[in-house]
Amino acid sequence: MSNRVVNILVPIISIILGLIVGAIIMYASGYDPIAGYQALWQGIFGDMYSIGNTLRQITPYILAGLAVAFAFRTGLFNIGVEGQLIVGWFAAVWVGYTFELPAIIHLPLALLAAAVAGGFWAFIAGFLKAKLQVHEVIVTIMLNYTALYAVNGLIKYVSDGGYKTPTIHETASLRSDFLKDLTDFSTFHYGLIVALLMAFVMWFLLEKTTRGYELKAVGFNQHAAEYAGMSVKKNIILAMTISGMFAGLAGAMEGLGTFGKMSMMNAFTGVGFDGIAVALLGANTPLGVLFGASLFGSLKYGALNMPNAAGVPEEIVSIIIAVIVLFVASGYVIRLGLQKLAKKKEAK
Amino acid sequence: MEYVIEMLGIRKEFGGFVANDNITLQLEKGEIHALLGENGAGKSTLMNVLFGLYQPEQGEIRVKGKKVNITNPNIANNLGIGMVHQHFMLVENFTVTENIILGAEPTTMGYIKKKKAAEEIAALSKKYGLDVDPHAKIEDITVGMQQRVEILKTLYRGAEILIFDEPTASLTPQEITELIQIMKRLIAEGKSIILITHKLKEIMEVSDRVTVIRKGKGIGTVVTAETSPPQLAELMVGRQVEFTTVKTEATPGDVILQVQNIVVEDYRKVDKVKGLDLQVRSGEIVGIAGIDGNGQSELIEAITGLRKVKAGSISINGKEITNLKPRKITESSVGHIPQDRHKHGLVLDFSIGHNIVLQTYYQQPNSKNGIMNYKAVSKKANQIIEEFDVRTGDGEHTPARALSGGNQQKAIIGREIDRDPDLLIAALPTRGLDVGAIEFIHSRLIEQRDKGKAVLLISFELDEVMNVSDRIAVIYDGKIVDELDPKQTNEQELGLLMAGHSKKGAQA
Numbered sequence: 001m002s003n004r005v006v007n008i009l010v011p012i013i014s015i016i017l018g019l020i021v022g023a024i025i026m027y028a029s030g031y032d033p034i035a036g037y038q039a040l041w042q043g044i045f046g047d048m049y050s051i052g053n054t055l056r057q058i059t060p061y062i063l064a065g066l067a068v069a070f071a072f073r074t075g076l077f078n079i080g081v082e083g084q085l086i087v088g089w090f091a092a093v094w095v096g097y098t099f100e101l102p103a104i105i106h107l108p109l110a111l112l113a114a115a116v117a118g119g120f121w122a123f124i125a126g127f128l129k130a131k132l133q134v135h136e137v138i139v140t141i142m143l144n145y146t147a148l149y150a151v152n153g154l155i156k157y158v159s160d161g162g163y164k165t166p167t168i169h170e171t172a173s174l175r176s177d178f179l180k181d182l183t184d185f186s187t188f189h190y191g192l193i194v195a196l197l198m199a200f201v202m203w204f205l206l207e208k209t210t211r212g213y214e215l216k217a218v219g220f221n222q223h224a225a226e227y228a229g230m231s232v233k234k235n236i237i238l239a240m241t242i243s244g245m246f247a248g249l250a251g252a253m254e255g256l257g258t259f260g261k262m263s264m265m266n267a268f269t270g271v272g273f274d275g276i277a278v279a280l281l282g283a284n285t286p287l288g289v290l291f292g293a294s295l296f297g298s299l300k301y302g303a304l305n306m307p308n309a310a311g312v313p314e315e316i317v318s319i320i321i322a323v324i325v326l327f328v329a330s331g332y333v334i335r336l337g338l339q340k341l342a343k344k345k346e347a348k
Numbered sequence: 349m350e351y352v353i354e355m356l357g358i359r360k361e362f363g364g365f366v367a368n369d370n371i372t373l374q375l376e377k378g379e380i381h382a383l384l385g386e387n388g389a390g391k392s393t394l395m396n397v398l399f400g401l402y403q404p405e406q407g408e409i410r411v412k413g414k415k416v417n418i419t420n421p422n423i424a425n426n427l428g429i430g431m432v433h434q435h436f437m438l439v440e441n442f443t444v445t446e447n448i449i450l451g452a453e454p455t456t457m458g459y460i461k462k463k464k465a466a467e468e469i470a471a472l473s474k475k476y477g478l479d480v481d482p483h484a485k486i487e488d489i490t491v492g493m494q495q496r497v498e499i500l501k502t503l504y505r506g507a508e509i510l511i512f513d514e515p516t517a518s519l520t521p522q523e524i525t526e527l528i529q530i531m532k533r534l535i536a537e538g539k540s541i542i543l544i545t546h547k548l549k550e551i552m553e554v555s556d557r558v559t560v561i562r563k564g565k566g567i568g569t570v571v572t573a574e575t576s577p578p579q580l581a582e583l584m585v586g587r588q589v590e591f592t593t594v595k596t597e598a599t600p601g602d603v604i605l606q607v608q609n610i611v612v613e614d615y616r617k618v619d620k621v622k623g624l625d626l627q628v629r630s631g632e633i634v635g636i637a638g639i640d641g642n643g644q645s646e647l648i649e650a651i652t653g654l655r656k657v658k659a660g661s662i663s664i665n666g667k668e669i670t671n672l673k674p675r676k677i678t679e680s681s682v683g684h685i686p687q688d689r690h691k692h693g694l695v696l697d698f699s700i701g702h703n704i705v706l707q708t709y710y711q712q713p714n715s716k717n718g719i720m721n722y723k724a725v726s727k728k729a730n731q732i733i734e735e736f737d738v739r740t741g742d743g744e745h746t747p748a749r750a751l752s753g754g755n756q757q758k759a760i761i762g763r764e765i766d767r768d769p770d771l772l773i774a775a776l777p778t779r780g781l782d783v784g785a786i787e788f789i790h791s792r793l794i795e796q797r798d799k800g801k802a803v804l805l806i807s808f809e810l811d812e813v814m815n816v817s818d819r820i821a822v823i824y825d826g827k828i829v830d831e832l833d834p835k836q837t838n839e840q841e842l843g844l845l846m847a848g849h850s851k852k853g854a855q856a
Contacts, residue, residue: 208719208720209718209719209720210709210710210715210718210719210720211718212720213702213709213715213720214709216695216698217695217698217706220695220696220697220698221691221694221695221696221697223691223692224691224692224693224694224695224706225695226654226674226692227652227654227674227684227686227692227693227706228674228675228678228706228707229673229674229675229676229677229678229679229707230675
C-alpha cells in the first residue's frame with residue numbers, strides 16, 4: 001500500500017470507527033443511533049442556515065489551531081491560546097466601538113488590535129522563557145486566568161458597571177447582509193476568509209522565508225541554531241508572539257463576527273483548548289489544521305441538533321464527539337494496523 | 349564445534365531499504381568475535397535483531413543449538429545475552445549498586461535489599477577484576493569506570509554472552525588497555541563476547557575471529573590470526589585503503605589564528621582554560637593532543653563564540669574576534685566541525701539539504717529579501733552530497749536523523765569545507781567512523797591545508813594527531829604545555845605530556 005493511500009485512509013477509517021463506537025454508546029444508553037446521526041448530519045449540512053453556522057463555528061477553530069500548531073512547529077507549547085483569544089476579542093471589540101472610521105480602515109485596524117493584543121499576551125511568556133528559562137506552559141496557563149479576569153474587569157469598567165461592552169460599529173463588523181441572505185440569517189461572516197488567509201500566511205512563513213527556517217531550526221535544536229549563528233532568544237520570543245497573534249485573531253472572529261460585542265464570562269470559551277486538539281489532528285500543518293478545525297467545528301455545531309431532533313442528551317453528544325476525536329487522534333494505531341495487514345498480504 | 353549463538357541468513361528491511369541481507373554470524377563458546385563493518389553497514393541492526401529490538405524478515409537465531417524467537421529484550425536477557433551500550437544507560441546521581449539493580453531490584457516485601465546486592469556486586473567485581481566500588485556515585489567516577497558498571501550490569505543479570513558496542517570510542521589509551529584485559533578475563537571465566545567495532549588495531553589485538561559485513565551483506569568470517577589489517581580493511585570497504593596519510597611538507601605562511609593568554613570558564617563557572625596561547629598559520633595543520641576534559645571543548649567554544657572568554661584575546665587574520673557573536677565569527681571565515689554532531693552540527697529533524705545551508709541560509713543565492721530559494725539550496729545540497737559522497741536514502745530530502753553517523757559527519761565536513769574558511773576547526777572529526785571515512789576526511793583536511801588554509805585539529809586519538817598534524821600542541825589542565833614536531837616524537841612521549849608530566853620530569 002502506498003504511503004499516500006495510507007495517509008488518506010487513516011483519517012477516514014478513524015472517523016468511521018469513531019462513529020461506530022458512538023453508535024454503540026447511543027444504542028447502549030437506549031437511544032436510536034440512526035436517528036442520532038441523522039440529526040447530526042442535518043445539524044451540519046441540513047440547510048443553508050446550518051451550513052452557514054457550521055462554517056462560522058469552524059472559523060475560530062482554524063485560528064486557534066494555527067496558533068497551537070505554529071508554536072509546536074517552533075518547539076513551543078502554547079497552552080495559553082485561550083487567554084490570548086480573550087484579550088484579542090476585547091481589543092477588537094474596543095477598537096470596534098470606540099472609533100468611527102471608514103470600514104476599509106476600521107476593520108483592518110480592529111483585526112490588527114486583536115493580533116497585537118494576543119501577540120503581546122504570548123510575548124510575556126516568550127520573554128520569560130527566553131530570558132529566565134521559565135517554562136512557557138506554566139506562564140501561559142496562568143496568563144489564561146489573568147486574561148479572563150482582567151478582561152471581565154475591563155468590560156465592567158468600559159460599560160460603567162454593566163456586564164457587556166457596547167456593540168461595535170458596522171464599519172468594524174465582519175458580518176454582511178450578503179452572507180446573511182445567502183445563509184438564511186445565520187451568523188456566518190467574512191472571518192472565514194481571514195482564517196484561510198492566515199493558514200496561508202503560516203505556511204508561507206514557515207516554508208518559504210528565512211525567518212521560518214530560523215524559527216524551525218531553533219525549535220528543533222537550540223544548540224545547532226546557536227552554533228549556526230542564530231539568536232535563540234530572539235526567535236523564541238518571536239515564535240511565541242506570532243502564535244499569540246493567531247490566537248488574538250481567533251478572538252476577533254468572535255468579537256467582530258459572531259457576537260459583535262463581548263460579555264463578561266464565568267468560564268473559558270474552550271476554543272483555545274480545543275485548538276490544541278485541532279492542531280494535533282492536523283499534524284501541525286496549516287492544511288491539516290483546516291481539516292481538523294472543520295471536523296471539530298462541524299461536530300460541535302451539528303451536535304447541537306441532536307438533543308432536539310433525536311432526543312439524545314447533550315452529555316452523550318459530548319461523549320460521541322470525544323470518541324470520534326480520540327479515534328482520529330490515535331490514527332497511529334490504525335496506521336500500524338494497515339501496515340500489518342499489508343505485510344500479511346505480502347507474506348501470502 | 350559448539351556455537352552459543354547462531355544467527356543464520358538474517359534479513360531485515362526497513363520499508364524497502366535492506367539493512368541486513370543474508371548475514372550469518374556464529375559465536376563459539378569462549379571466543380571474542382569481532383563484528384566489523386563501515387558506518388551504516390548494518391552492525392547495529394544485526395545486534396538489535398539479536399537483542400529483540402527488531403524482528404528479522406528472514407533467517408533464524410539459535411541459542412546453544414536451539415531455535416529461539418527473540419521478540420523483546422527481556423527474552424534476550426533471559427537467554428543470557430547482555431549488551432554493553434556505546435552510550436551508557438546510567439542514572440548519574442545514583443550509586444553503582446542502584447544503577448546495576450535498576451529494573452531487577454531484589455526485594456523483600458517491597459523493601460530493596462540494597463546491602464545484599466552491593467555485596468554480590470562487590471563479589472562479581474572482584475571475580476572479574478573490575479575494581480568497581482559499589483557505593484560510588486556514577487557522576488563521581490571516570491568514563492572507563494562507568495563502562496565497567498555497564499559490564500557488571502550485564503553480569504549481574506546472568507549474561508553469558510556479552511555484546512560490546514563500540515566500547516573504546518570514549519576511552520583513553522590507558523583505559524582501552526585495561527578494557528582489553530577485562531575482556532580476556534571474561535573469556536577465561538567462560539563468557540563469550542561479540543565486539544562491534546571498526547578499529548582494526550583492537551580487532552587484531554583482542555579477537556579470535558572476525559565477521560565482516562559490507563553495505564548490509566555478510567561478506568564472511570575470518571580467523572584473526574590468519575588475516576591482516578589491510579586485508580580486513582579491504583573486506584570491509586571493498587577496495588584497498590591507504591593507512592598512512594600521504595602528505596607533502598607543510599609550508600606555513602601568515603598567522604591566521606592567534607590566541608593570547610585566554611581564560612575560559614566551563615558551565616559550572618570553574619576555569620577550564622587557564623591562560624592558553626596558540627597560533628595557527630596558513631598552510632599548516634595544528635593538532636591539539638590531550639585527554640578529554642583538559643579544556644579542549646572550552647577552547648573551541650571560546651574561539652567560535654559559543655562561550656564567553658573571561659580574559660585574553662583571540663584574533664583571526666589579525667582581526668580581533670574575542671567575544672563576538674557566533675555569526676560574526678563564522679563570517680570572519682571560520683569553519684567549525686563540532687565535537688558533538690548531534691548536538692551542534694545538525695538539526696536532526698531537518699532534511700540533509702536544509703542542514704547544508706545552516707550557516708548560509710540568509711545569504712544569496714540561498715535566499716533573497718528574506719525569502720528562501722529552495723532551488724538554490726537544493727543545488728548546493730546535491731553538489732555537496734555528490735562531492736563528499738554522502739550516502740542518503742532519498743537524496744537531499746532524507747532527514748538528517750536517518751543518515752548513519754559517518755554520512756552525517758561527511759555532510760557536516762562538506763558544508764564547512766565548501767564555505768572555504770581561512771580557519772577550519774575540526775573537533776574529533778573522525779569519532780566513531782570507519783577506516784574508509786577516516787581516510788577520506790583526513791585527505792580533505794590536508795587538501796584544505798594545501799590550499800593555504802589553517803586547520804586546527806582536536807583529537808583524542810594519538811594516531812590521528814600524529815598522522816595528520818604538521819605541529820602538535822599538547823594541552824594539559826587548560827594550557828598548552830608543549831609543542832612538538834610529529835616526526836620527532838612518539839606515542840610514549842605524547843602520552844606522558846598529556847598526563848601532565850613535563851619533559852624534564854619524564855627524563856629524570
